Amino acid sequence: MEYTALDYKKGQPRWCPGCGDHFFLASLHKAMAEVGVAPHNMAVISGIGCSSRLPYYVNTYAMQTIHGRAAAIATGTKVTNPELCVWQVSGDGDGLAIGGNHFIHAMRRNVDLNMILLNNRIYGLTKGQYSPTSPRGYVSKSSPYGTVEDPFRPAELCFGARGHFFARSVATDSPATIDVLKAAYRHKGAAVCEVLQNCVIFNNGCFDSVYTKDGRKKNAIYVRHGEKLVFGENNEFGLVQQGFGLKVVEIGKDGYTLDDILVHDAHCEDNTLQLKLAMMEPEDGFPVALGVIRDVEAPTYDDAVAGQIEEIKAKKPYHNFMELLETNDIWEVK
Numbered sequence: 393m394e395y396t397a398l399d400y401k402k403g404q405p406r407w408c409p410g411c412g413d414h415f416f417l418a419s420l421h422k423a424m425a426e427v428g429v430a431p432h433n434m435a436v437i438s439g440i441g442c443s444s445r446l447p448y449y450v451n452t453y454a455m456q457t458i459h460g461r462a463a464a465i466a467t468g469t470k471v472t473n474p475e476l477c478v479w480q481v482s483g484d485g486d487g488l489a490i491g492g493n494h495f496i497h498a499m500r501r502n503v504d505l506n507m508i509l510l511n512n513r514i515y516g517l518t519k520g521q522y523s524p525t526s527p528r529g530y531v532s533k534s535s536p537y538g539t540v541e542d543p544f545r546p547a548e549l550c551f552g553a554r555g556h557f558f559a560r561s562v563a564t565d566s567p568a569t570i571d572v573l574k575a576a577y578r579h580k581g582a583a584v585c586e587v588l589q590n591c592v593i594f595n596n597g598c599f600d601s602v603y604t605k606d607g608r609k610k611n612a613i614y615v616r617h618g619e620k621l622v623f624g625e626n627n628e629f630g631l632v633q634q635g636f637g638l639k640v641v642e643i644g645k646d647g648y649t650l651d652d653i654l655v656h657d658a659h660c661e662d663n664t665l666q667l668k669l670a671m672m673e674p675e676d677g678f679p680v681a682l683g684v685i686r687d688v689e690a691p692t693y694d695d696a697v698a699g700q701i702e703e704i705k706a707k708k709p710y711h712n713f714m715e716l717l718e719t720n721d722i723w724e725v726k
Contacts, residue, residue: 393430397421400431402451412563412589413443416510419566420450420479423573429477436479437466439486442517442591443510446481460491463498466505471694477577479506485515488524488544496553501693502581506573509546509584510563512591513598520594532594546586547670547685551663556581558670559684562602563589568614568682575684581692588680602680613679615669617658617687620650623679630654631669638668640678658687 400421407413424434434452438444439462447454453476457465466480480498482488487495487509498505514532515521521534525546529538550558557579561569569587576583588599601611613623613631621631622643630653631638641648660666666686672678710716 395425395428395430397425400424400434400451401449403449405449406445407442408592410590410592411442412512412587412591413446413510415563415566416443416508416569416587416589417446417449419563419569420446420508420573422566423570423577424450424452426570427477427574427577429577433475434477434479435466435469435473436481437469438462438481439483439491440517441483441486441515443481443483444486460486460489461494462486463491463494463505463507466507467494467498467501467503467693470504471697474504474694474698477506478504479508481508481510483516483523484509484511484513484525484546485518485521485523488546488549492524492544492549496549499550499553499555499582499584502554502556502690503693504580504695505582506576507582507584508573509586510589511546511586512589512595513543514591514595516591516594526595545671546584547667550584551667551670551686555584556686556688556690557583557684558586558666558686559584560586560588560670560680560682562599562608562612562682563587564603565605565608565682572684575687579687579689581690601674602682608682611674611679612682613672615656615658615681615683615685617656617684619656620653621656621669622650622653629679633665638672638678658684661688663688 431452436447436450436454438447438456440459447456462480462482466478470478513525515523520532522530522532522539524544528542531538559572561572572585576585590596602608609625623629630643632641632652669681670685710719
């Protein structure tokens with residue numbers, strides 16, 4: 393059976409006009425349709441926050457849980473219902489502050505979840521406090537003189553937790569977001585997708601450099617497995633290795649040709665280059681990497697648990713509660 397985005401839509405989204413959540417929700421509906429899994433074979437799990445209202449707007453099994461616990465509930469959902477396609481949706485506050493422990497352990501265990509991190513670098517629902525991804529010095533209601541903390545960088549956290557899949561997109565870039573979501577679905581294991589988006593009320597403009605199509609042409613690089621790492625309005629720039637780091641060069645100048653440009657390998661077990669790509673920042677003179685940055689297969693937690701259960705069952709003389717009772721002495725009272 394073929395599905396359309398309408399098959400996955402439900403309710404009337406209640407977010408501020410212009411919020412990045414609207415853009416992402418539309419992309420998610422389309423990605424679900426293109427994946428082709430029936431709505432009754434999908435589940436969307438969230439925590440608490442603006443983005444965590446999303447389960448109300450999908451025509452699938454869905455649950456808004458409690459603050460920071462989306463990954464924990466999603467893990468239980470997947471382990472007990474292995475045939476379900478599970479999407480876990482969190483904001484940067486919900487997912488990386490109170491939910492940070494669950495977030496890293498879901499990656500470490502490699503639970504087969506599609507883990508969406510909607511990052512606007514602010515707490516929106518609770519009215520503008522700084523979040524774990526807010527930059528140092530950020531002025532907010534909870535940091536009126538500027539934060540004195542360095543932020544989490546989601547890619548670094550994912551790689552540090554031995555994550556096997558990391559991708560990034562911009563909420564306003566629907567085609568690329570759909571591609572990333574479909575890649576996350578195809579990946580067997582914990583697939584983390586960071587979606588950059590503005591909070592139009594409390595942190596508008598935080599990703600302005602890549603929020604428009606023209607901005608992405610100048611300030612972003614779309615990484616694709618097996619392809620050269622080139623970018624620019626006419627693909628005139630590229631990335632080369634310089635020592636243990638990366639360097640931006642202009643192709644055709646200073647002796648650099650297309651042959652010198654690195655080729656992206658998302659499937660490489662060694663994540664050194666992948667992490668360097670994921671950590672690039674415009675303020676350091678680099679483009680923002682968008683697309684699937686890391687995609688490496690590894691054993692999953694849910695498969696391992698299911699296999700272990702079957703292995704233990706095969707060794708036991710009983711396989712259900714009645715058989716367990718009958719392994720001991722039985723008396724019949726009349």
